Amino acid sequence: MDYELIIVGGGPAGxxxxxxxxxxxxxxxxxxxxxxxxxxxxxxxxxYPGFLGVKGTKLMxxxxxxxxxxGAEIVFEEVKEVKEIEGGxxxxxxxxxxxxxxxxxxxxxTPRSLNVPGEEKFKGKGVSYCATCDMPLFKEKTIxxxxxxxxxxxxxxxxxxxxxxxxxxxxxxxxRGFESFVxxxxxxxxxxxxxxxxxxxxxxxxxxxxxxxQDLKTNQLKELQVDGVFVEIGSEVKTDxxxxxxxxxxxxxxxxxxxxxxxxxxxxxxxxGVFAAGDVTxxxxxxxVTATGEGCKAALQAYNYLHGIKGVPFxxxxxx
Numbered sequence: 256m257d258y259e260l261i262i263v264g265g266g267p268a269g270x271x272x273x274x275x276x277x278x279x280x281x282x283x284x285x286x287x288x289x290x291x292x293x294x295x296x297x298x299x300x301x302x303y304p305g306f307l308g309v310k311g312t313k314l315m316x317x318x319x320x321x322x323x324x325x326g327a328e329i330v331f332e333e334v335k336e337v338k339e340i341e342g343g344x345x346x347x348x349x350x351x352x353x354x355x356x357x358x359x360x361x362x363x364x365t366p367r368s369l370n371v372p373g374e375e376k377f378k379g380k381g382v383s384y385c386a387t388c389d390m391p392l393f394k395e396k397t398i399x400x401x402x403x404x405x406x407x408x409x410x411x412x413x414x415x416x417x418x419x420x421x422x423x424x425x426x427x428x429x430x431r432g433f434e435s436f437v438x439x440x441x442x443x444x445x446x447x448x449x450x451x452x453x454x455x456x457x458x459x460x461x462x463x464x465x466x467x468x469q470d471l472k473t474n475q476l477k478e479l480q481v482d483g484v485f486v487e488i489g490s491e492v493k494t495d496x497x498x499x500x501x502x503x504x505x506x507x508x509x510x511x512x513x514x515x516x517x518x519x520x521x522x523x524x525x526x527x528g529v530f531a532a533g534d535v536t537x538x539x540x541x542x543x544v545t546a547t548g549e550g551c552k553a554a555l556q557a558y559n560y561l562h563g564i565k566g567v568p569f570x571x572x573x574x575x
Contacts, residue, residue, distance in 0.1 A: 256342065256343050256354045256355055256356050257284070257353050257354045257355060258282045258283060258284045258353065258354070258355040258356075259281045259282045259283065259355060259356050259357065259561055260276050260281045260282070260283045260284070260355055260356070260357045260358070260359065260554075260557055260561070261283075261284045261285075261286060261344070261346050261353060261355035261357075261358050261359070262276070262283065262284070262285040262286070262327075262358075262359045262361055263286055263287075263334050263337065263346070263358065263359070263360050263361060263362050264285075264286075264287055264292070264360065264361035264362030264363055264533065264535070265285060265286075265287025265288075265289065265290040265291065265292060265319075265329065266287075266291065266292020266293065266294060266315075266361065266362075266363045266533060266534070266546065267292060267294060267315075267318065267533065267543045267546040267547045267550065268361040268363070268532040268533025268534070268535075268546040268547065268549055268550035268553070269285055269287065269292075269359070269361035269362070269363075269532075269533065269550060270285070270290070270291075270315070270318040270319060270321075270322045270550070271318070271532075271546070271547040271548075271550030271551055271554070272285075272359050272361055272532060272550040272551070272553050272554040272557075273285045273322035273325065273327035273329070273554075274318075274321050274322050274325045274327070274550075274554075275325075275550070275551050275554035275555060275558075276325075276327060276359075276554040276557065276558065277322065277324075277325030277326035277327040278325050278326070279554070279555070279558045280326070281554075281557070281558060281561065283326065283327040283328065284327070284328050284329075284330060284353060284355070285322065285327055285328065285329045285330070286330055286332055286334050286346065286348060286353070287329070287330075287331060287332075287362070288331065288332075288333050289331070290315060290318075290319045290329065290331075291311070291312065291315030291316075291318070291319070292315070292363045292534075293363060293364065293366075293490065293534075294311040294314060294315050294543055295311050295312055295315055295385055295387055295388055297310070297311030297387065297409075299311075300314060300543065302542070302543075302544070303543050303544060304544065310387070311387055312387055312388070314543075330348075332348035332349055332350045332351065333348055333349045334346055334347070334348050334362070334496070335347050335348060335349060335496060336496055337358060337360075337496065337497055337500055338499075338500065339500070340354065342356065343355055343356040343357070343528065344356075344357070344358045344528065344529070346358070356528065356561055357528040357529070357530070357557045357560055357561055358528065358529045358530070359515075359530045359531065359532060359550075359553045359554065359557060360497060360501070360509060360517070360529065360530070360531040360532075360535060361531065361532045361533045361535065361546075361549075361550060361553070362533075362535055363533050363534040363535055363546075364490035364491060364492050364493075364534045364535065365490055365491055365492070365493045366384035366385075366486065366488075366489075366490050367486070367488045367489050367490055367491055368486065369401065369454055369457075369486055369488070371454055371455055371456055371457060372455075372456045372457070373456055373457030373458055373459065373463075374457055374486075376457075376459075377457055377459055377462065377463050377484075380459070380461065380462045380463065381457075381459060381462045381463025381482060381483045381484060382457060382463060382483070382484050382486065383483060383484070383485050383486070384485075384486050384487075386400070386406075386409070386410035386413050386414065386485050386487070387413070389483070389485075390410070390413050390414055390417050390418075390485070391417060392483070393414070393417060393418050393482060393483045394417050394418070395418065395419045396418055396419060396482040396483065397418060397419055397420040397421075397422075397480060397481050397482055397483075398414055398418045398420070398421055398422070398481055398482060398483040398484070398485060399421075399422040399423075399424055399454070399466055399479065399481045399483070399484045399485070400414060400421060400422070400423050400424065400485045400487055401424045401425075401454055401484065401485065401486050401487060401488060402424075402425065402486070402487035402488045402489070403425035403426070403427055403429075403430045403431045403432065404430070404431045404432045404487070404488075404489065405431075405432040405433055405436055406432075406487040406489075407423065407425070407430075407432065407487035407488070408423075408430065408432040408433075408436035408437060408439075408440055409436065410485050410487050411423045411440050411443070411446055412436070412439055412440055412443070414446075414485070415440070415443040415445055415446050418445070418483075419445065420445055420447070421443070421445060421446045421447070422446075422447050422449050422479055422481065423440065423446055423447070423448050423449065424449045424452055424453070424454060424468060425448075425449070425450050425451075425452070426451065426452065426453050426471060427450065427451065428450050428451055449468060449479075451470060451471045451472050452468050452469060452470050452471060453468070453469050453471060454466050454467070454468055454484070455467045455468070455469045455476065457484055458478075462482070463481060463482060463483055463484055464480065464481075464482075465478050465479060465480050465481060466478070466479050466481055466484060491507075492506065492507045492508055492534070492535055493507075494507045494508070494509065494535065497509075498520065499520060500520070500526070500529065501517040501518060501519070501520065501526060501529055501531070502517065502518035502519060502520050502521065502522065503520070504537050506537075508535060508536055508537045509531040509535055509536045509537065510536075510537050511530075511531050511532075511536045511537060511538070512525065514552060514556045515530045515531060515532050515536075515549055515552045515553035515556055516529075516530060516556060517529045517530060517531050527560065528557075528560055530553040530556055530557050530560075531553065532546065532549035532550045532552065532553040533546040533549055533550060534546060536549065
């Protein structure tokens with residue numbers, strides 16, 4: 256086997272699992288498209304213990320550095336398949352194949368797409384799903400933010416400080432986000448609300464130049480000249496590539512035990528060597544702190560599995 260443990264996903268759960276696995280001297284590989292997960296989109300986090308306030312990017316940078324320092328290897332590739340083989344599991348990415356004796360699935364949730372013409376073409380060329388990551392690129396430019404929840408409102412607020420003009424586009428008349436956020440956005444003179452409307456097309460040449468917006472009440476179309484589009488319409492769990500590996504619930508989330516163990520599909524029998532943690536699981540509370548806790552548990556349970564330890568509680572690790 257190439258590794259003792261492969262972790263799929265680089266958000267809080269995956270990086271925490273990498274930290275604990277590395278400190279237990281497991282030969283560990285973490286595979287992810289980007290490090291940090293959805294936390295990278297948070298302009299400011301105030302509910303993570305030990306920080307009165309911290310940017311999501313800064314917090315995840317610390318997670319990543321600590322994981323590497325602990326001994327984990329991080330490779331930026333997209334996982335396409337995970338399957339059982341003799342003695343362990345095989346993981347296929349867009350670039351290479353890897354093998355390991357145990358797996359931790361911690362790939363979280365994926366931002367939802369608009370699924371309109373031009374979106375795929377201009378990803379990374381004006382279409383973004385992370386305001387915190389990409390908003391600084393649009394200083395004094397015109398942007399559109401699509402969505403009606405807290406993430407969209409927060410992106411519009413951030414955009415109002417950076418961009419020359421912000422269109423906030425939402426398919427309903429009222430927002431789903433906190434009223435306090437709505438009131439803050441309303442006070443920004445460079446933010447224009449485009450309500451009861453949807454984006455039907457994204458246009459451009461080498462990069463985004465305009466969007467076509469449809470008024471859902473009149474069906475009229477209009478074109479807005481923009482340099483960027485920030486899609487903030489929530490996220491979804493994409494588990495199709497592991498549906499034949501582990502048991503999923505009605506929401507396509509991985510069903511786990513209290514110790515982050517998984518089950519065979521359509522069975523109540525635990526699948527040895529495959530663990531899961533974070534937002535991709537059936538755990539109801541989708542918070543950074545719960546994801547990190549599960550990442551820790553998954554790594555320690557994987558360690559116990561790899562060393563044949565059963566029924567022995569882990570008492571703690573207090574190293575300076």
